[in-house]
Amino acid sequence: MSQTTEALIIALVRRAARTAPSSLSARLEEEWLADMRERTSGLSRLRFAAGCYWASLAIGLEHRPLSVPVASPAQADGALVVEPPGFFSARAVTFGLVLSVHAVLFCGLMMAGSRLFKPLEPPALEPRVIDQPRTVITPPPVTLERFLTEYIPPSRITVQDPPPPVPPKGPDVVPQEGPIGPQDGTVGAPPREIVRIQGRAGPAFPHASDYYPDASRRMEEQGATTLEVCVNAAGQLTADPSPTESSGSGRLDAAAIKLAKAGSGHYLPSTEDGRPVAGCYPIKIRFQLQN
Amino acid sequence: MGKSNGNVRMSLQTLRVLESFLENPLEQISGADVHQRCRIASGTLYPILLRLEAAGWLVSKWENIDPSAAGRPRRRLYRLTSTGLKRASEVFASFNRGVLA
Numbered sequence: 001m002s003q004t005t006e007a008l009i010i011a012l013v014r015r016a017a018r019t020a021p022s023s024l025s026a027r028l029e030e031e032w033l034a035d036m037r038e039r040t041s042g043l044s045r046l047r048f049a050a051g052c053y054w055a056s057l058a059i060g061l062e063h064r065p066l067s068v069p070v071a072s073p074a075q076a077d078g079a080l081v082v083e084p085p086g087f088f089s090a091r092a093v094t095f096g097l098v099l100s101v102h103a104v105l106f107c108g109l110m111m112a113g114s115r116l117f118k119p120l121e122p123p124a125l126e127p128r129v130i131d132q133p134r135t136v137i138t139p140p141p142v143t144l145e146r147f148l149t150e151y152i153p154p155s156r157i158t159v160q161d162p163p164p165p166v167p168p169k170g171p172d173v174v175p176q177e178g179p180i181g182p183q184d185g186t187v188g189a190p191p192r193e194i195v196r197i198q199g200r201a202g203p204a205f206p207h208a209s210d211y212y213p214d215a216s217r218r219m220e221e222q223g224a225t226t227l228e229v230c231v232n233a234a235g236q237l238t239a240d241p242s243p244t245e246s247s248g249s250g251r252l253d254a255a256a257i258k259l260a261k262a263g264s265g266h267y268l269p270s271t272e273d274g275r276p277v278a279g280c281y282p283i284k285i286r287f288q289l290q291n
Numbered sequence: 292m293g294k295s296n297g298n299v300r301m302s303l304q305t306l307r308v309l310e311s312f313l314e315n316p317l318e319q320i321s322g323a324d325v326h327q328r329c330r331i332a333s334g335t336l337y338p339i340l341l342r343l344e345a346a347g348w349l350v351s352k353w354e355n356i357d358p359s360a361a362g363r364p365r366r367r368l369y370r371l372t373s374t375g376l377k378r379a380s381e382v383f384a385s386f387n388r389g390v391l392a
Contacts, residue, residue: 028337031322031367034354035333038323047332054334059341 005042012049020056021063028056061090198281199231199270201263211259212287213251222288223247225256230280235267244282256285299346301382304331308339309379312349312371319368321354340369348375 013036017029032052039045213221226245230238241260246253260283269276299305311328312320320328326336343349354366371379 024341027367030364032333032337034364034366035321035323035326037363038321038327051333051335052337055337058334058338062338062342063345 005046009036009042009045009049012046013052016049016052016056019053020059024059024063028052028059058090058094061093195273197271199235199268199279200281201283202235202266202268204266205263206259206266208259208285208287209290211255211262213255216249216251216255216287217289220289221249221252223249223252224284224286225253226282226284227256227260228280229260229267229283230278231264231267231269232278233269233276235265235269235276237261237264237267238278239280241283245284247287252287255287259285299343299348299378304329304335305339305343306382307331308336308343309348309375309382312369312375313379313383316371316376319352319370321366321368323366325369343375344369346375347372348378 010033013032014029017025017032019025020028032048036045036048039048216222224245225243225247227241228244229241232238237260241257243253243257247256270279270281271277307329308325308331311325312318314328322333322336322340325331325340326333331339340349340351344351348371349369350372351367351369354368356365358364
């Protein structure tokens with residue numbers, strides 16, 4: 001160990017001894033220097049000197065300066081003189097000191113941290129106008145399945161009046177001269193034309209999409225079923241609808257019959273010369289998937 | 292602290308120091324010798340020695356040499372007092388009974 005290190009350690013031990021109460025500093029200095037020489041390595045001596053510092057602090061807390069005269073025989077021999085314990089115990093004082101040191105360190109770290117690390121500020125928002133052509137989205141055309149029930153144009157039917165009754169021939173009937181016909185002299189009324197307009201589904205007829213079978217939707221089945229419906233003058237069914245032309249799918253045909261039954265009361269009856277009459281007419285119900 | 296009336300707060304380090312003295316109660320040993328026996332750091336050892344001395348369990352005196360002739364400082368030698376021997380024996384006996392005195 002170099003002389004510089006040796007001198008440094010001795011200085012540390014002496015300084016530690018002086019930190020102790022003055023009545024003990026001389027004794028501790030001589031005692032510690034003698035015990036230090038018992039240590040062989042420089043590192044061990046350095047640890048000894050550091051321990052002496054800690055010991056002097058603990059001794060200083062436990063033993064206050066002596067009130068006895070310096071020239072007393074006990075102090076001259078370095079004997080330990082104990083004074084009565086103070087108001088605060090050494091443990092309480094030590095605890096207070098440690099607590100104070102921690103508080104000072106905590107405050108120092110907090111202040112240093114607040115200066116070194118500033119809170120992040122969000123970037124200022126700047127409004128920016130972007131010149132872009134506005135895209136006009138045109139909605140797709142709306143297809144109403146309500147009108148998928150096809151309208152069949154009315155038919156004109158010519159109805160002839162029945163011929164006049166022929167008077168019964170009897171033995172007592174004398175045939176008369178002249179043309180046979182009515183007594184008013186007319187030859188016979190010309191056939192009268194009756195305008196008949198076939199009925200159809202009314203505006204309140206149920207929506208076909210409400211009766212579209214789920215299985216047919218998944219299988220993407222489409223088609224049209226033609227039914228024969230018989231309705232009275234009030235637009236109500238008088239008989240169950242009967243299919244006359246299948247769509248090719250039993251599910252769709254059944255759904256068409258169900259729809260036709262649900263539409264009872266919402267049919268427009270056929271008219272003859274503008275008067276609603278009971279009758280049967282075909283109606284086509286189309287099931288078509290929409291994208 | 293309760294040192295003047297002979298009571299010493301027992302800690303593990305204090306017990307180890309007392310044990311090193313009880314190996315030979317009549318022997319006078321220095322702080323360096325105690326350190327070699329119980330391997331307690333100097334920061335803990337010397338306050339314990341002074342505490343036991345203040346309680347009357349130990350007594351100390353300087354080594355009877357001439358420092359200039361020996362070329363080294365005098366050592367401080369510690370020895371158990373009769374009170375210290377009795378109290379220390381009671382403490383260790385209480386451990387055998389399972390009760391700390």
